[in-house]
Amino acid sequence: MSTLTPTQGPAGPAGPPPVLVAGAERARRSIVAKPTPADVGFVAAVRGAAISTLVVMVLIAFFLALGAWPAFESQGWRFLTTQEWLPEAGTFGIASLLWGTVLIALIALAVAVPIGFGAALFISEYAPPWLRRPMVTLVDLMAAVPAIIYALWGFFFLQGQLLQVAQWISVHLGPFLPFLRVTTPDSLSGYTSSAFIAGVATGAVVLPTVTSIMREVFAQAPQGEREGAIALGATRWGMIRAVVLPFGRSGIVGGVILGLGRALGETIIVYTIIAPTFTLTTRPLESGSNTIAAHIAAKYSESNGVGLAGLLGAGLVLFVFTLFINTLAGVVVRRSRSGAATEI
Amino acid sequence: MPPVTSADPDVPRTHLPLRERESGDPRPPRPRVRTRGLTPEALVHHLAALLGALALAWLLFEQVLPVRGTIGFWLVWYLLFLTLLAAVSSTTLDRQGVIDRLTAALVTTCGLVLVTVLAGIVVFTFLRGRSALGHLNFYTQTTALIGPDAPLDQGGILAAMAGTAEQVGISMLISVPLGLATAVYLSEVGGRLADAVRRVVETMSSVPTIVAGLFVYSMMIIQFGFDRSGFAAALALCVSMIPVVTTTAEVVLRLVPNGLREASLALGTSRWQTVSRVVLPTALPGLVTAVLLGVARVIGETAPVLLVAGNTSEMNLDPLEGPQLSLPLFIFTQVRLPLDQAIERAFGAGVVLLTLVVLFFSLARIVGGRAPGRVSRRQQRRLAARFDQRSEERPDQIDAGDQPDHEGDLP
Incomplete structure (x- = not known):
């Protein structure tokens, strides 16, 4: 499209097409593309729209930084290392929140990545052809289900199911792995509202993201190599290991990173499930944890002054963090989509 | 060298294995290898x-x-x-x-x-x-005048539905033109700036929604001094909606066959005429899909609305003035009340929200299920009928290209 330069008015002299004769001298006709006023306006308008989306991103960073400035000014670097959140006492920071955010996101990935990997392989390699399109639609639909619905499900259904699992893990594996212990192993209520449960519920939201990225990349593994592997006597799993996974490696990594970015910013599910605390949670099975997003949702209405600035600062940190993660994922996935990672 | 003919007795002939088996080969035929399904x-x-x-x-x-x-x-x-x-x-x-x-x-x-x-x-x-869904009042009343422990035959989600409709409508008014224009820029104009914009839009789609809410909060409410309102919520939703519309629409525009563009340009049209008369009409179903997917995405967003829409249980139809309820916000506030009726109301609203999302999602699939430029049998007949009718009316103008709805020329 961009190689074509339209000319206005009659395109060249009418007549028979010029015949090229060797040695014949012909005057070169120069073709000039002179855009009409409508074209100038059109290109300017759509370019303006495109630039305005750029501007929105800049505005997000600008207004978050502007609002957060008082907090950074009063706390300095301690904003990143303080655990408590006591703006009235003049000391607050996001260390515990940042740790909780990463912890819950990692638990979510531990759930979503194996299942998403398997589901992506199932859709692209194992499912019968008539089932493939419906499965892809289901994954897309699952990604469209609002987070608040996942939150209802996680709080009222999943939590009840997971309490026993959490207790079993803690009682049987706790003696060997200290981080799986809880202070009150006997009562089930000690396991409610934990980082573990919030993480698993977040994993359900991340699952479709991870699945669809991985499936998309797996489906691009070349047909010829697949058939070659099968023809050489490989089993289906042998073919997947020899062809699909090497070709889809960057898709796997990209899916994991994109899932991480999604999990880091999850608000409503975590806020609905966890009981907020301001310590560095070292026991994910025990009640109480916190994340940046859930903290903002919990505190925004009762904050003012420097506390509110602190919330904006926390939001800015989250924004920069996810921006970094997603840029990384974008680079990895784009490389796989362009085929650069799939040389033989 | 003389040509070898099949009649030459010295040249060995090839044998088809099938013949041998027919002629009484003692080996049994090998079982057919099954390539799919369970044995x-x-x-x-x-x-x-x-x-x-x-x-x-x-x-x-x-x-x-x-x-x-x-x-x-x-x-x-x-x-x-x-x-x-x-x-x-x-x-x-x-x-x-x-x-x-x-x-x-x-x-x-x-x-x-x-x-x-x-x-x-x-x-x-x-x-x-x-x-909750069985009661008619659930759809026609608000929870403004009832206590939180009122039975389910009082109160409903009317205010929440109205608020959702207004907020999504306003954010569509902003995001759809902006998103579609950006997509047209990315696919029809291109250039180095377009690559940068494409990357930024990709990143924008992964901005946490709470950050979008926080941004509007900081800009509209702290810096500009507005109150919490439905309009602010709609602005926050735009941050989620623009990237969905842009990326989906760009994919659809790229699927428009280049031959159509080239044919149009070869006829001497300007860029704008090509885009408005050829590219956009061809991609129309896909563009509708892009908009519907954007709506399905933002209709259930809770986090951004939570920060900037304010809290109320009353009906508020003015998006510019005062707090406004919406479906996700209604679920969120009801579910935090320690009362069975409130939680049942939350789930009822959840069903309504889920139905809306599935509805928009399926509509998007139905409308956009076909590649751009492909018309179904039924559409083909209709287009042919229109074409015949037009040529009867004005036989001389049929190829003048001045018909705004010129889909009849699609391959």
């Missing part, structure tokens, strides 16, 4: 492993181990199933074959888990929301 043997193996594992798990849980719990039971059953499947398969298969069976079982399970989670979420929401 009877595999079916027996799987069934045997499933049932055996069930029996063993029951024995372990009911008689031996002092543990209880449904999830534990199913986990133990599944692990036993894998072990038994490996054992049974190794009677007829080698190591590679057993590994293949096990991975196939694991991978299929992952697919099943995904479907189960989605089905579980939908069914659970419907089951819990059932009691």
